[in-house]
Amino acid sequence: MSASGILVAGTSSDAGKSVVVAGLCRAFARRGLRVAPFKAQNMSNNSMVCVDGGEVGRAQYLQAQAAGLDATTAMNPVLLKPGTDRRSFVVVRGRAAGTLEAGEYATGRAHLRAAAFDAYRELESQYDVVVCEGAGSPAEINLRAGDYVNLGLAREFRMPVAVVGDIDRGGVLASLYGTWALLDDDDRALLKAFVINKFRGDEAVLRPGLDEITRRTGIPCLGVLPWLLDVWLDSEDTLEVGHWRAAAAGSGPGSRRLTVAVVRLPRISNATDVDALAAEPGVDVLVTVDPATVEAADLVVLPGSRSTTSDLAWLRKSGLAGVVLRRAALGRPVIGICGGYQMLAATIADDVESGDGTVDGLGLLPTRVDFAADKTLGRPDGEWRGHPVRAYEIHHGIASHVDTNEPDQPVAQRFLDGWAVGAVWGTMWHGAFENDGFRRAWLEEVAMAAGSTWRPQAGAEGFAARRDRMLDTLAHALERHVDLDALLALTRVGRTVVP
Numbered sequence: 148m149s150a151s152g153i154l155v156a157g158t159s160s161d162a163g164k165s166v167v168v169a170g171l172c173r174a175f176a177r178r179g180l181r182v183a184p185f186k187a188q189n190m191s192n193n194s195m196v197c198v199d200g201g202e203v204g205r206a207q208y209l210q211a212q213a214a215g216l217d218a219t220t221a222m223n224p225v226l227l228k229p230g231t232d233r234r235s236f237v238v239v240r241g242r243a244a245g246t247l248e249a250g251e252y253a254t255g256r257a258h259l260r261a262a263a264f265d266a267y268r269e270l271e272s273q274y275d276v277v278v279c280e281g282a283g284s285p286a287e288i289n290l291r292a293g294d295y296v297n298l299g300l301a302r303e304f305r306m307p308v309a310v311v312g313d314i315d316r317g318g319v320l321a322s323l324y325g326t327w328a329l330l331d332d333d334d335r336a337l338l339k340a341f342v343i344n345k346f347r348g349d350e351a352v353l354r355p356g357l358d359e360i361t362r363r364t365g366i367p368c369l370g371v372l373p374w375l376l377d378v379w380l381d382s383e384d385t386l387e388v389g390h391w392r393a394a395a396a397g398s399g400p401g402s403r404r405l406t407v408a409v410v411r412l413p414r415i416s417n418a419t420d421v422d423a424l425a426a427e428p429g430v431d432v433l434v435t436v437d438p439a440t441v442e443a444a445d446l447v448v449l450p451g452s453r454s455t456t457s458d459l460a461w462l463r464k465s466g467l468a469g470v471v472l473r474r475a476a477l478g479r480p481v482i483g484i485c486g487g488y489q490m491l492a493a494t495i496a497d498d499v500e501s502g503d504g505t506v507d508g509l510g511l512l513p514t515r516v517d518f519a520a521d522k523t524l525g526r527p528d529g530e531w532r533g534h535p536v537r538a539y540e541i542h543h544g545i546a547s548h549v550d551t552n553e554p555d556q557p558v559a560q561r562f563l564d565g566w567a568v569g570a571v572w573g574t575m576w577h578g579a580f581e582n583d584g585f586r587r588a589w590l591e592e593v594a595m596a597a598g599s600t601w602r603p604q605a606g607a608e609g610f611a612a613r614r615d616r617m618l619d620t621l622a623h624a625l626e627r628h629v630d631l632d633a634l635l636a637l638t639r640v641g642r643t644v645v646p
Contacts (some may be wrong), residue, residue, distance in 0.1 A: 149639035152185065152267075152277030154301045154308045154337075156285045158322035162313040163344035165206040166378055168280045170621030172214040174631060175276060177622060180640060183274040184210030187263035187296040188225040188282060190235065192416030192453045195578075196524050196539040201241015202226060205419050206280070213618045224266035225259045230414065230454050230500070240266070243522050260295040264303060271304070276640050279306065286329040298334045307339040307637035310366075315345040315374065320356045327364045338364075339637050342629060343371040370629025378617055379422075405594050405601035407432045408444035410467060412458040412486070416451040417541070420484050423580040424448075426613055427590065428604040441470045445597035446480045449487025451577065455516075455544060456503040459490045468509060475511050480570045480593045488565055488573035489516045489544045499543055511571045513559045516544045527576060529563050534585040536563060538576035546575060570596045583609040 155171070157164040168184055175182040189204035197203055201220035211218035220241035227235040227247060237244045239262050247256070270277050285297040285308065293299075301308050310326055312319040323341050330338070341360065346353065350371050357368040409421050411434045418434070425432040433440060441447055449471070452458040462468040474481055483491040492508035492515060499518040508516070522543050529536045546565065557569045565574040570593075580586045587603035594601040608616075625631060635641065 149641075150306045150637065151271035151304065151639055152279050152306055153634060153638055154279045154281055154297070154306050156281035156297055156308050156310050156326075158284055158286075158310060158312045158319070158326055159316070160283050162311050162316075163372070164280050164311055165210070166375075166621060167311055167342065167344065167372070167625070168278050169206075169210045169213040169618060170625045171278045171631075171634075172210050173618045173622035174625050175278070175635075176214050181273075181275045182214045183216060183270045183277050184214060184222050184280065185267060185270055185277050186223050186280040186282070187267065187300050188227065188259065189223050190227040190229065190282065192228050192414065192451070193419050194226060194228070194238075194417065194541060196526050196541060197241060198526070199241065200524055202238050202522075202524055202541055203241065205417070209614075209618075210278075210280075212614070213621075221266040221269045224263045228416070228453055231457075236453070241524075256293055256295070260293075260299070263295050263300070267300070267304060276635070276638050281308075284326065285310070285334070286326040288329055291334075298330070298337060301337045302334070306337065308337045309340040309342055309369070309634060310338060311342045311344050313344050314353075315347070319343060320360055323360055324363065327366065338366050340634065341366055341368040343368065345374045346371050347374045367633075369633050370625070372624055372628050375620060375624060378621060403429055403600045403602070405430045405446065405590065405597070405599050406444045407446045407448060408441045409434045409448040409450055410441060410462070410487075411436050412450065412452050413461055414452050414454040414458050416453045417485065417577050418450055420450060420577050420580060421448055423586055423610045424590070426610055427586065428607050429601050430590065436465060436467070438466050438470050441467055442474070445599050445601075446482065446593050447471060447474060449481070449483040449490055451484055452486030452490075454501060455486040455489045456495060456497050456501045456506050458486065459495070459506070459508070462490065472509060472511070475569065475571050478570045478596060480572075480596050481511070482572040482574075483512075484573075485540070485542055485575050485577060486544075488512070488514075488546065488575055491571065491573050492516045492546060493549055495544070497544070512566050512568055512573045513549050514546045514566060514573070515549045516546050518543045519545055523575075527564065529576075531563060531585050532588060534582065534588055536576070536579050536582045536585045538563070538579045538582075540564075540575050540577060542575055544575075546573075581610050583611075586610070 155164050155168050172182050172184050191204050193205040194202050195205050195208040198217045199219050203223035207223040208218040226238035229235050235247045237247050281297040312323045424430050491512045493510050495508050495516045496505045497503050497518040525540045560567045562572050563574040563576050
């Protein structure tokens with residue numbers, strides 16, 4: 148029986164696996180195929196809540212959209228969310244399922260493997276083809292024994308493997324050959340295609356090297372994808388955080404601009420919250436740990452964190468907490484999202500996530516945060532000044548209002564599910580900025596508070612439309628530059644002709 152899916156592996160993290168899978172999902176769906184994305188195990192703090200109420204990696208959410216589907220937990224059955232350098236919080240089929248220590252990474256995952264394989268079987272029974280994303284590199288031979296996301300998955304389901312190499316990093320030919328050379332014979336037999344990603348230049352110059360790699364390995368290169376400037380939303384890896392391109396924002400030289408500094412917390416999570424800000428014409432977003440940059444920005448964002456109290460301690464040690472406090476005192480805009488909102492509270496009581504007990508927050512919002520054992524997962528709706536807002540929430544910390552009894556303090560106002568005092572805002576909701584009307588109205592208020600002349604651009608493309616256009620751009624590039632028929636011929640779908 149032919150394979151029900153194909154595995155897109157990479158020579159390294161951030162080689163382009165996520166975007167290639169998203170592009171394949173859109174391209175195959177445009178051919179009329181029923182296609183679903185899959186990643187057996189994701190290690191990322193960028194996640195999303197599905198319609199079935201569970202949590203999956205943000206990349207699989209995007210890939211499901213590319214396929215014209217609502218994401219489900221079967222598409223990313225195991226999600227590891229790093230909490231420290233040696234511990235990850237485990238999510239299985241969308242729900243919290245304990246922790247995984249560094250020493251258990253290769254040996255303590257049999258139940259995770261079973262959950263992943265069961266989820267794949269569920270998808271292959273429902274769809275024509277399943278496009279799978281690997282993790283890291285398939286040549287991590289030190290982890291091969293316990294692997295179920297790369298070649299372990301491919302071996303289990305007799306799945307062909309396409310290896311993507313990022314030529315922009317340099318050394319792509321050595322990376323492709325080295326991946327092949329490190330594998331044992333049974334794993335090597337699964338490699339069926341190479342794909343080059345992020346190419347700039349004359350392909351004729353590259354072709355002799357690709358031909359030689361094929362001669363030495365027997366594996367054809369089925370395509371060379373060009374550098375795609377406008378493909379950068381919904382990144383899975385924190386490696387990609389801050390790769391926003393000002394040119395992609397659609398503003399010309401000399402235009403009025405709004406500067407946004409996003410604090411790069413050590414355990415930053417759901418950094419994709421600010422993608423929509425970076426996509427807004429005239430808004431420049433920079434992820435930074437530089438106090439001077441944070442001081443000078445029109446808006447500062449304290450993003451989500453997978454370890455709120457330890458990241459708050461780091462914020463104080465780095466001097467950035469003092470910058471945030473000075474900004475607030477001067478009425479200069481600051482917003483905290485989820486973990487960042489928790490840091491703005493008066494107190495934080497955490498005996499669940501960190502075990503740090505009760506610690507002082509920055510005291511900028513009249514809230515107390517108590518960590519609950521059960522994680523809150525939801526897709527709430529709300530509004531702000533008449534603008535509808537649809538969002539999602541993923542958190543253990545529960546924020547409640549407290550009366551400061553300080554008459555000189557500005558009056559606190561409700562802001563989505565949270566609070567605002569002066570030019571300091573806080574919310575637990577992720578994804579709120581993806582709502583175009585709300586985002587633009589709020590940014591206009593931020594600009595006025597910051598003394599900026601920036602205003603929303605009339606007729607600017609909405610965020611959802613921009614994301615969909617990005618997916619079409621990916622699909623078009625794959626259709627033009629990669630032999631999709633050859634890839635499909637490796638699966639049970641066989642050769643499919645575009646209608």
